[in-house]
Amino acid sequence: MKKILALLLSLTLVFSLVACGDKETETDDPAVFNWNIGADPKTLDPSLNGASDGGDVINNTFEGLVREFNGEVLPGIAESWEFSPDGKTITFHLRESKWSNGDPLTAHDFVYGWKHGMDPLSESEYSWLWEYTNVVGSFEAVNGESLDDVGIEATDDHTFVVQLKQPTDYFVSLTAFYHFMPLHKDSVEAVADGMWAKTPEHAVSNGPYMLTSYELGQGLTLEKNTNYWNADNVHIDTIDAKFIDEESTAYAAFQNGDLDYIPDVPPSEITRLIAEDEQYYVFPLLGTYYYSFNLDRELWQNDDLRKAFVLAIDREAIVEAVGGIATPATGVVPPGFTDHEGRDFYETAGAFGIETDDSQFDEARELLATAGYPNGEGFPTDLVLIYNTRDDHKLIAETVQQMWKENLGIEIEIQNMEWAVFQGTRKAGDFDISRGGWLTDYMDPSGMLSLFTSNNDYNDPNFYNDEYDQLMEDSMKATDKAVHFEKLYAAQEVFMEVLPIVPVYHYADDMYVKNYVKDWGRSVLGSVDFSRARIEK
């Protein structure tokens, strides 16, 4: 009897197991994507965020008037838009869409979201961006003027009108950027300091995914937002995101299959990955790494001297030393901007007579002699190059120091400073040569070139040139695209004739993503996009 009972029991057990197994294969496994964001984002509130990690999340939880996917500007919440004849008014026609909690999304939500970002009381660290949007009254509002005078308006629930001070070619693409999202007023006001965006019950968003959990320092979860207007084309059900800021740990987890996407790899792996692994991607970033001469110092008033310093470094060797994914720089504007004729601005502008390799060292020595320091004789020996403490900055500074010593016979000191100290020292102009770097936030070369206008806060070389300022002003005021770009080309010519900086390289970005993840995207400004991504294991 006992035996039969035991047999019966084991049989039921086997059957129940089989049944369970069947059940699992019948229902589709939810598609889970394991993403490493990197650091824990400081905020996930689009109007407050200023960092790429937060931007990556927002790009997947929100959607602006347009969505930029791999450089292509696609209709987002706005189905269509049109410009007034003078180019100063843009009317966006919004589609019927909903927030993740089911509330209808209207043009008023855009007005609220944008003004929330401008309002100094929101304490948005990124609100300086409004200066470059040319939206009437926006930068004035950032600086304490009335929000009522800002040129944005919801003329009805589905029409959003923007007034610009001057025609701004890049404006529409800019509205894809995380600072220009609509916001759900009740949610934003529910919790102070942008914490609503990290609190699942208040994190109402309008993009492909919505936040369902957040653990400080650990990770967050995004679930597909079924109320997203384009939800039919969202194929991932759950994004399990981690905050692992140690590259080698994330790399090991990726190799192990615990992560499907990581934003960086350890620098020592780059060369091998470029050669061997098709899952490793490199993208140009819209930015430039350079050294500024302090033109306020009399020493640097000498044109030949500056040029000698610029020509005496081997940019290809430097790029190689830091991993080999960056582009050696011969100017200010990096690759990736398209001009009025559809050409790449960087290509068209040329190299200003600067070679990227080691072929101009003789010329550099001649220039140094003409400048009055043959073989470096008589050159001050107490010159200091400053940079902010970081391994790669140190490596580059040491390489450049060595190159100047070998090729010009000039010895300079290099000195590192902690970031906050460095920033203050550089702004105060208390340096001989200083590291500089800039990544632009909008799709126009003026984002780079405007750094060096006389009144710009970031004009570290203290370059004051009337002709340059005039060209930049003309380009910004130009109503004609061709004029805009011609002035920008001319401005860069003027700048590179003077050479207030040593261009080193144009930044590049990398990512490592499993080959079974398909159709992921990336904006030109570097935010990842999983709105259409699929997992095909």
Added chain:
Amino acid sequence: MRNYYIKRIISTILTLLLVATITFILMRSIPGGPFTREKFIPDEIIRILEEKYNLNDPPLKQYFDYMKGLVTFDLGPSFSLIGFKVEEMIASGFPLSAKIGGMASLLIIIVGIPVGIISALKQNRPIDYFVMFTATILVTVPSFVIATLIIYFFALRWGILPTFGNTAPLWYIGPVIALSGYSLSFVARLTRSSMLEVLRQDYVRTARANGLSEFKVIGKHALKNALIPVVTYIGPMVAAILTGSFVIEKIFALPGIGRYFVDSVGNRDYTVIMGMTVFYAAFYIVMVFIVDIIYSLIDPRIKIDG
């Protein structure tokens, strides 16, 4: 006895006030502020931020306001993690740091002390050489190297341990070993040398001469005295280990509090620097106090009296 405790509590409070004051002064005297960014924040917003964090008050008022908050366990809002208060950050990260630190401390005590004793008893024998050789290596190899090796071999190459994620019990092995490596070796060496010294004492010889079993001689008489220096070391060590390690937390992607220490200085996150320092100092003082009590328990010659 009671007088002693009262004295001790008063000195603890004074020490904490002193620590907070010195940190406050040092912090404000380093250049750079909490709002230094790659891209400058508009002046109007800096003004509002400074008002919000009371940075535009006279320093003395800021100091007294902070101290007032400290007394009521209000450590203020973080400058760099918007929307979080320092006490919330501690509450969120400390349990994990303490859990891993606690396991590491246990491992150090359970393994380190016996190994040291065995090594002392078998002085100049192969087992002693082996223990001392291993201990010397572990003392010199930094924890981040141990951590990286653990991840590389155990997680990546052999797939025995997970690379990150503190959900599986197995996962604790890596951080605990990496965290305890140095102190474990140190405790083993310390126990060994202190034991050797005690074993040469007259009373040990007397005990042996009286015919006590070796177990009694070591366990009852020698060990007590040999442990005094070890306990001295372990007290502050536990405080340091339980409050988290920047390196270990970074490498194993742990959401503990160790990393706030380092990050907050770079970010000039004034409230977090203050909060973490005071928290650590308080913890340290408590541990030293516990050490004092343990002293009196294991060695009656050391008395706690007022």
